Amino acid sequence: MRKPGEPIYLWIHLLALLLVIVATVALPRAAEFFVGPLSFGTRALAGLCIAVAGGIGLYLLYNSSARNQP
16 A cells, blocks of 8 residues: 555556657667758657657646546
8 A cells, every 4th residue: 555645656557658768869869860861950849749748748647647546
């Protein structure tokens, strides 16, 4: 049983966090394979956008999980 105030970390949360971290680097590199060379600024901007979208997704995942906890 969880103590009051103890953070909720389920395995799905950690898996989602790992996927966001990997996607921030891997997706721009994969795009280079299909599109061609990307500048550093383009890779950085794409990584930033992926990180922000992933952060919002993680927030929604954690928030909905926290509401379902007793």
